[in-house]
Amino acid sequence: MLYLGVDLGTSAVKLLLMDGQGEIRKIVSREYPISFPHPGWAEQNPEDWYEKSIEGIRELTKDVDRSEVAGISFGGQMHGLVVLDEKDEVIRPAILWNDGRSTKETDYLNEVIGREKLSAYTANIAFTGFTAPKILWMKENEPEKFARIRKIMLPKDYLAYRLSGTFCSDYSDASGMLLMDVKNKCWSKEMMEICGISREQLPDLYESYEVVGTLKKEEAKKLGLPESVKIIAGAGDNAAAAVGTGTVGEGMCNISLGTSGTIFISSRKFQVDRYNALHSFAHADGYYHLMGCMLSAASCNKWWMQDILGTSEFTKEQEKIVKLGENQVFYLPYLMGERSPHNDPMARATFTGMTMDTTREEMTQAVLEGVVFGLRDSLEVARNLGIQIERTKICGGGAKSLLWKKMVANIMNLKVDVIESEEGPALGGAILAAVGCGEFESVEEVAAKLVKVVETVEPDEDLTEKYEECYQKFRKIYPALKPVFRKIVS
Numbered sequence: 128m129l130y131l132g133v134d135l136g137t138s139a140v141k142l143l144l145m146d147g148q149g150e151i152r153k154i155v156s157r158e159y160p161i162s163f164p165h166p167g168w169a170e171q172n173p174e175d176w177y178e179k180s181i182e183g184i185r186e187l188t189k190d191v192d193r194s195e196v197a198g199i200s201f202g203g204q205m206h207g208l209v210v211l212d213e214k215d216e217v218i219r220p221a222i223l224w225n226d227g228r229s230t231k232e233t234d235y236l237n238e239v240i241g242r243e244k245l246s247a248y249t250a251n252i253a254f255t256g257f258t259a260p261k262i263l264w265m266k267e268n269e270p271e272k273f274a275r276i277r278k279i280m281l282p283k284d285y286l287a288y289r290l291s292g293t294f295c296s297d298y299s300d301a302s303g304m305l306l307m308d309v310k311n312k313c314w315s316k317e318m319m320e321i322c323g324i325s326r327e328q329l330p331d332l333y334e335s336y337e338v339v340g341t342l343k344k345e346e347a348k349k350l351g352l353p354e355s356v357k358i359i360a361g362a363g364d365n366a367a368a369a370v371g372t373g374t375v376g377e378g379m380c381n382i383s384l385g386t387s388g389t390i391f392i393s394s395r396k397f398q399v400d401r402y403n404a405l406h407s408f409a410h411a412d413g414y415y416h417l418m419g420c421m422l423s424a425a426s427c428n429k430w431w432m433q434d435i436l437g438t439s440e441f442t443k444e445q446e447k448i449v450k451l452g453e454n455q456v457f458y459l460p461y462l463m464g465e466r467s468p469h470n471d472p473m474a475r476a477t478f479t480g481m482t483m484d485t486t487r488e489e490m491t492q493a494v495l496e497g498v499v500f501g502l503r504d505s506l507e508v509a510r511n512l513g514i515q516i517e518r519t520k521i522c523g524g525g526a527k528s529l530l531w532k533k534m535v536a537n538i539m540n541l542k543v544d545v546i547e548s549e550e551g552p553a554l555g556g557a558i559l560a561a562v563g564c565g566e567f568e569s570v571e572e573v574a575a576k577l578v579k580v581v582e583t584v585e586p587d588e589d590l591t592e593k594y595e596e597c598y599q600k601f602r603k604i605y606p607a608l609k610p611v612f613r614k615i616v617s
Contacts, residue, residue: 128197128566131187132556134364135176135203135283137161137223137386142183143553144191147566149577151548151557155186162220167227167464167472170220173209173285180286184350193351198560199290199342200335200359202367202552203283205303208261211278218272221282222261225387225422225463227472229260232267236260236305240321242403248317250309250399250407251302255464255472256422259305262322279328283361291340291358296330299366299416302408307332309409310397333360335367335411336562336570359563362411365389365418367555372520372546373578375412375571380516382535382543383551384525388424388460388498390505392417392514404468404508411559412570417514419467419505424498425525427460427476431494436487445495445530447488451537452593456480456489457601458497459608467505469605473616479604495531499538500601506539518542518583522551529584537590538598545582 129152134141139158145151157179162170188196206224211217222228236245236253245252253260258281266273280288281304284296301307306322306329308315314329333339338357347354361367365383368374369391374381376393383389393416399407400417410416423430432441457479464472478493509516519541525531526549536543548554558573567573 128564129191129195130557130560130564130566131184131196131199132553132558132560133180133199133201133283133286134367134551134553134556135180135201135286136364137204137225140176140179140183141553142180142187143550143557144187145554145557145561147561149573151550151554152191153187154550154553155183157183161223165228169223169226171223173217173221173282176282176286177289181349188350188352194353196352196356198357198359198564200556200560200563201283201286201361202364202556203281203286203300203361205281205300205363205365206256206258207282208258208265209280209282209285210265210276211280212275213277215278218275219269224256226261227255227464229255229264230472232260232263233472235263236321245305246399246403248315249305249307250397251305252403252470253305254466254470256466257303257305259318259322262324266323276324276328279324280330284330287339287358287361290342290346292343293340293358294330295333295339295360297333297335297360297362297411298409299335299411300363301332303363303406309407312409334413335360335362336559338563357560357564359560361556361559364552365391365420366408366411366416367559368522368551369393369416370411370555370558370570370574371548371551371553372522373574374520375410375574378514378516380519382502382519382521383523384425384498384521384531385523386424386426388421388502390419390502392509392516398512400508400512402508405505406467411555417509419502419508421460421498421501422463422466423460423476425523427462427494427498428525430462431491441528444491445528448492448530451534452590452597454489454492454496454597456485456493457604458493459604460494460497460501468508471609471612473612474605474609475612475616477604477608496534496538496597497601499531499534500598503539503598504602516541518544520544520546522546522549532584536584536586538594540586540591542586543584544580545584547579547581
């Protein structure tokens, strides 16, 4: 049988076809636009997701026996607010995960409702990227549209709804809405009351590997697929990527260097750090995970290379970087503000330490190092919880850079395991589809069978010591500039 994974990303949808032996048969992708109608805002048209996904599925399956396609599942960008009216029509463009308009609402939740109450209700505090602050923003600023809301859903769940007609979400993705009681895996009555919404407006919740329905007749006809194709709930992109890298079960770690950057630690038990610096979410394997998320990771490198240096030769630029652990130029990677662990939408990117003899290579090096330093901030929170991590998987576009992987190994003092396939959420979606269709007994079983480590980047003791000194300098920069950001950001 064949299983289809859909990774609904921020700039494109990637679709992956996997057979029952775990072999990737084909991958296609389709891009769609993102709009920034105001500074700090980010929106997309859900119809674009649907149309490009339909195109991609047709392309993905055109050279195979479509009758063998058994299931479709998803990994999707988290936190986005998609709202439908009584006719199932989209009311407004989706407000995305990296949208910063809800600062006022986030402050209200954290300061007026209170962090302790939020943590008790949901295991998390409010971040501007989360869904609940977006709902409050819409209630305040678009009351007529807010009154029309009949369904509230996340981006990947919009696709599932269009394909199956089932109004659903999964626990991992719903964890990032600030509407779910993560520990007990149910919607929080208190948060619904705070946001002024009802249970009927929220989807039914499933484990990521559970079947939620089958293809609607009209969608099956459009795709040339059987109506019997099962739709499996899927997961938030980071949980799906963790499945795709085998980061399931107890104490496994994955670092993603994508548009955003994450450090993801899987656990069989529910836990929350006392400052809520890390997100405490449900995992796609049926258990839980802690996650630190920075808003700009590989996007920092893309911005620096393309927009500032005017080059697309990323590898060539990195070839000139040889003096690791000795750079005196530091970069704060906060192009879109920051989430973990600072929760500061007003934070901004900066270069610090430049002199008249600072080189292009040192500034490029600072950008790459700054992203890893930022991720280490979250790793330190996990270590303070007593979590001992010795190695990590790695995925995302940035994982293709040997230099960046070497920085991760030495800045974090971790063994970095490179896996055979770095397809992340799309592969995770296909794996979830295979589990949902009964091809495998559990997510852990299939991950153990299919995920293969092909290389390990080991930390170097001397280099780790040098980078430790650099990190201690880096971590002093943000606290010093935090009050400045509040004066210069309007």
